[in-house]
Structure formats: C-alpha cells, structure tokens
Amino acid sequence: SVKIAKTLNKRGVEVSERTVSRIMTKNQWRSCTVKKFKATTNSKHQHPVSENVLDRQFKASKPNQLWVADITYIPTNEGWLYLATVMDLYSRKIIGWAMNKTMTKELVTSALKMAYKRQKPGKGVIHHSDRGVQYASSEYQKLLIKYNMIGSMSRKGNCYDNACIESFHGILKRELVYQTKYKTREDAKKSLFRYIEFFYNSKRIHSTLGYYTPNEFERLYGNSTA
Numbered sequence: 001s002v003k004i005a006k007t008l009n010k011r012g013v014e015v016s017e018r019t020v021s022r023i024m025t026k027n028q029w030r031s032c033t034v035k036k037f038k039a040t041t042n043s044k045h046q047h048p049v050s051e052n053v054l055d056r057q058f059k060a061s062k063p064n065q066l067w068v069a070d071i072t073y074i075p076t077n078e079g080w081l082y083l084a085t086v087m088d089l090y091s092r093k094i095i096g097w098a099m100n101k102t103m104t105k106e107l108v109t110s111a112l113k114m115a116y117k118r119q120k121p122g123k124g125v126i127h128h129s130d131r132g133v134q135y136a137s138s139e140y141q142k143l144l145i146k147y148n149m150i151g152s153m154s155r156k157g158n159c160y161d162n163a164c165i166e167s168f169h170g171i172l173k174r175e176l177v178y179q180t181k182y183k184t185r186e187d188a189k190k191s192l193f194r195y196i197e198f199f200y201n202s203k204r205i206h207s208t209l210g211y212y213t214p215n216e217f218e219r220l221y222g223n224s225t226a
Contacts, residue, residue, distance in 0.1 A: 017204075017205055018205075018207075018211065047133065047136035047137060047138065047141075048136065048141075049131045049136055049153050050131075050151035050152055050153040051152070051153070052128075052152055052153060052154060052155055052161060053126055053128070053150060053151070053152035054066065054068070054126055054128040054152045054161070055161075056160070056161060056163070058089055058163065058164050059089070060088070060089045060090035061090070062090055062221060063088055063090045063091060063119070063218055063221055064088065064090075064119050064121035064122065064125055065089070065090060065125065065126070066088070066089040066090070066125070066126050066128070067086055067087065067088055067089070067095070067115065067125055067126070067127045067128070067149075068086070068087050068089060068127075068128045068129070068162055068164055068165040069084070069085065069086045069087075069096075069108065069111065069112065069127065069128070069129040069135065069165065070084070070085060070129065070130065070162055070165040070166060070169065071083065071084045071085075071103060071107070071108065071132070071134065072085075072169040072172070072173075073103075074177055074182070074188050074192065075177075075182070076182040076183065076184060076185050076187070076188050077181075077182065077183045077184065078101075078183075078184050078185050079101065079185070080101070081099055081100075081101060081182075081185045081188045081189065082099065082100055082101070082102065082103045082107055083097065083098075083099050083169075083192060084097065084098045084099075084107045084108045084110070084111040084134075085097045085111060085165065085168065085169070085196075086111050086112060086114075086115040087164060087165050087168060088119070088218075089164060090217075090218070090221070091209065091214040091215075091217045091218040091221075092164070092168070092206055092208065092209060092214050092217075093201050093214035093215065093217075093218055094168065094196050094200060094201060094214075095114075095115040095118050095119050096111040096112060096113070096114035096115025096116070096118065097111050097114065097192075097196060098110035098111040098114065099185075099188075099189050099192065101185055103134065104134065105133075105134045105137040105139050105140055107134065108129075108134045108135060108140055109139060109140055109143055112127075112140070112143055112144075112147075113143070116147050121147075122148075123148035124148065124149070124150060125147070125148075125149045125150065126149070126150045126152055127144055127149045127150065127151055127152065128152040128153065128154070128161075128162060129152075129153055129154070129162065130153065130154045130159075130161075130162055131153040131154060131156060135153070136153070168200075171200075172192075172195065172196075172200070175195075176191065176192075176195050200214070201213065201214045201215050202214075202215050
C-alpha cells in the first residue's frame with residue numbers, strides 16, 4: 001500500500017498531505033511567498049549551446065530516459081550557498097546534487113557525476129539544462145559525451161523549458177529554506193541533505209505520481225519489469 005506522508009496541524013491531529021492541500025484550497029490559503037531573487041544563469045558566453053531536444057516533453061516512460069538539471073541559491077549568514085541538482089523526470093527523484101559557496105562548473109559536474117554513479121544509466125539519456133556557462137562549459141559537455149548522453153538546453157530566458165526542476169527548487173524553498181535561518185553554509189548543507197534524501201525522495205508524495213513518493217514510484221517500475 002501507499003505510504004502516505006503525514007503532517008501535523010496545530011491541534012496535533014495527523015492528517016494526510018492531500019487533506020492539507022484540500023483545506024488550503026478551500027480557505028484560499030497559500031504557502032510562503034518567494035523572497036529575494038538572485039540570477040543563477042549567465043548565458044552571455046562563447047560556448048556552443050544545444051538545441052532544445054526535450055521541448056517541454058516532461059513525461060518519461062521509464063527511469064533514466066529524461067534528466068533535467070539546474071542551480072539555485074540558499075541564503076545564509078555567511079553568504080550564498082549554491083545548490084546544483086539533477087532530477088529524473090520519470091520519478092521526479094533528485095538523483096544527483098552538489099553544494100558550494102561558488103557557482104562554478106565544478107558544482108554542476110559534481111551533481112552530474114553523483115547522478116551517473118547512483119543510477120548507472122544506459123546510453124541515450126536526454127540531459128536538459130538551461131544554457132548557463134556552467135552547463136555549456138567544455139568540461140560539462142565532455143562529461144555528457146563520456147556518459148553517452150544527449151544534450152538539450154532551454155531557449156534563452158525561458159524558465160518554462162525547464163519547469164519541473166524549477167518547480168522542485170520552489171518547493172524546497174517554500175517548505176524548508178523560507179522557514180529556516182541558516183547561520184552557516186554548513187548548517188544549510190546538512191539541512192538540505194536531510195530534506196532531499198530523507199523527506200523529498202523518501203516521504204513526499206506527488207499527485208503526478210499517483211500519490212507515490214519518488215523512491216516508491218521508481219521501485220514500482222523495477223517490480224513491474226522484474
């Protein structure tokens with residue numbers, strides 16, 4: 001059976017995530033609003049860019065078919081912490097991530113290496129990102145070639161071309177970051193790790209997945225093909 005994630009209301013009564021969503025909609029309640037904006041995409045560079053192969057086709061029929069990647073930022077008292085993530089569109093699972101105080105090509109390559117080591121995909125994965133300098137760098141592109149992946153990039157200035165990973169970063173900030181004040185980058189790293197691995201991938205259900213968690217949905221595919 002589906003392991004429904006639980007949440008506590010102010011009276012201490014356990015209710016399902018779907019019930020919370022229904023109550024919020026009925027009362028026209030909204031989650032935290034977006035705070036500061038900091039650009040993470042620098043597309044003013046001389047590197048070649050890939051065509052938009054993904055073309056907003058966000059529905060995958062199996063794991064390791066369509067991957068999307070992006071960078072976001074987390075405020076701390078020490079300054080910004082940058083988070084690079086890679087998502088498998090089949091399960092919406094965050095399969096790779098990396099964090100650092102600088103937004104470099106090493107940041108995104110570390111996230112991709114983690115995703116590849118974790119998933120061990122075959123040839124032909126479509127990898128989609130924005131056209132930022134980190135993803136367009138020769139180092140990152142060489143890694144895609146090494147992994148036999150097909151590069152795809154959003155159109156210039158069009159965040160909707162990478163909507164799923166953008167949505168994850170929005171959820172992360174509303175549910176965690178905007179509720180927390182981080183004194184240090186190390187504090188933020190530990191908090192983000194727990195959220196991604198022990199809550200988002202393992203416990204947070206998704207309506208688009210039939211109210212399964214990413215880990216459950218991925219396992220279901222494995223069971224169906226066993």
